[in-house]
């Protein structure tokens with residue numbers, strides 16, 4: 143029996159998919175990348191943006207057609223934030239025809255059991271079909287084939303060690319916090335991932351050690367507000383202390399984390415970033431708007447001024463730090479002057495990269511309920527085009543300034559585009575492509591930067607046989 147998992151959305155979702163893959167393999171399923179070959183298809187959904195949600199409906203339609211074509215409809219499980227947010231409404235939206243399992247963000251441990259229940263029901267249904275026991279296709283759903291659903295909120299954040307099937311041989315995702323208590327006015331996450339729950343530091347370190355023992359060189363600590371971490375099993379371990387303890391794990395060479403909230407960036411955290419040697423010189427620090435007035439409407443609980451002070455403190459402590467951010471344009475009430483402040487903040491912060499979005503109302507959120515949209519779609523488009531042009535120019539300057547420097551690049555993979563090319567990242571999280579030997583994957587290689595593309599750098603390995611083993 144084979145499974146296929148399709149993942150939309152953030153690193154947290156990708157890591158949940160790694161966990162679900164491991165659970166299905168423990169239950170005897172083997173992975174396939176071909177949907178025609180899959181007995182179980184899991185779609186791990188994202189609802190942070192409307193477009194990501196629409197992809198689910200498109201994909202369900204494709205899978206239904208595939209089942210009709212091949213005569214063997216796979217068990218279809220919908221997991222992730224859309225499943226949690228829409229709940230059983232999703233079944234009626236899709237006429238109950240395509241989804242066999244609906245599983246929430248906090249229930250993924252129950253996936254194999256629910257899939258097995260559906261398979262058991264199908265077997266029973268086949269047996270009862272008169273005169274036809276040869277086909278595995280079961281047509282329109284009957285009441286005996288009603289979907290299995292678990293959307294329960296669970297406080298338990300434990301996960302069995304060694305089950306997750308890491309997709310990346312070099313980087314390991316390790317969850318440290320689940321959920322979020324911030325309730326920013328635009329954000330669906332507190333409704334889909336529940337309230338904030340911290341993982342014990344002992345579990346986190348066990349997982350980091352295992353990842354390092356099985357080849358991971360970089361650990362990415364994940365949480366909705368990762369820097370709010372406080373170990374439930376050790377009062378002396380806050381986020382800064384956790385960085386120090388992960389640093390002590392043999393085999394780990396780099397530590398990253400996503401995403402911090404500006405209001406929890408403390409001097410202690412900045413010192414830890416500066417002093418803990420394996421912490422990368424990169425911080426993704428979501429700001430969302432450059433206007434304090436808009437930030438207040440968004441309920442972000444930080445101001446433009448405080449954010450820029452943080453940027454200054456980070457640069458004073460680590461002049462080489464690379465910053466990135468998330469930005470929303472066209473939030474309800476955003477005026478031309480507010481947007482101008484977003485542009486000036488972008489110029490002041492000089493981000494190495496930015497994820498920018500046009501505001502779209504999301505289900506359940508305060509903005510949807512209380513803040514009518516008053517920025518037209520055309521104006522949102524005009525603003526995002528202008529913002530992206532400003533960001534592109536800054537990025538171009540930063541990348542051009544890197545030419546001639548030697549960067550330490552963790553080689554992550556062979557390039558997808560060219561056989562002879564490798565791809566890796568600097569400590570500042572910029573992608574670098576270079577010619578090299580595939581045996582370098584997983585090693586940190588000194589690379590002379592020789593050129594810049596809009597979103598990546600090009601380089602040549604500085605021949606150092608000790609570092610590359612070449």
Ligand code: SF4
Nearest residue numbers: 322324325326329331
């Ligand atoms: S901090 Fe705000 S934007 Fe981030 S996950 Fe929580 S509610 Fe969403």
